[in-house]
Amino acid sequence: MTVKVLDSVDISVAKGEFVSVIGKSGCGKSTLLYILSTMDTDFEGTLRIDGNDMRNLKDKQLASVRNDKIGFVFQFHYLLNEFSVIRNVMLPGLKLGKLKESDLEQKAYEKLKILGIETEARKKPNQISGGQKQRVAIARALINDPLLIMGDEPTGNLDKMNGEIVFDIFQELAQVYNQSLLIVTHDIDFANRTHRTIEMEDGRVL
Secondary structure (H helix, E strand, O other), X not given: OOOOOXXXXXXXXXXXXXXXXXXXXXXXXXXXXXXXXXXXXXXXXXXXXXXXXXXXXXXXXXXXXXXXXXXXXXXXXXOOOOOOHHHHHHHHHHHHOOOOHHHHHHHHHHHHHHOOOHHHOOOOHHHXXXXXXXXXXXXXXXXXXXXXXXXXXXXOOOOXXXXXXXXXXXXXXXXXXXXXXXXXOOOHHHHHOOOEEEEEEOOEEO
């Protein structure tokens, strides 16, 4: 039995564009994110990332695309307490294997510096605040210089002040670093300040 969760969805995100996705729970936002991030491959239609069709790629190729082209920021930071902050940021880069470890560490430090938390680099995640942890998660998402940052409620677990800090970081990434962002959010105020808002209802884009 086939269940249609998304129906006639046609969207694109341009370079340097900061796009939000809003809609009630169950409208298909998370499913859309999973498909666009290549984690869900059971769909009809076309998905292109950097001009390349994802439909016929094998699991290993899709994993490579995810690691190289997409950075993820979730509601919960998923940092590993056994590693330092800077090591957590380095992990996707170590997996990608394009840089020497010393070069990657320097790059991770630069990403932390962009986010204003380079002084926390040697601490463990359980020694820093919730807002700082989410900034570390953003630095980790940036380490491989992805084409697109995808976020699933990245401010949903933060207080208003830290939510504002994260929004400002995303805005700076788009405006200064020409980073593309696609962020699912329940926060209407957050969404209203992005470049473009995609509203979903019952699996469709309104």
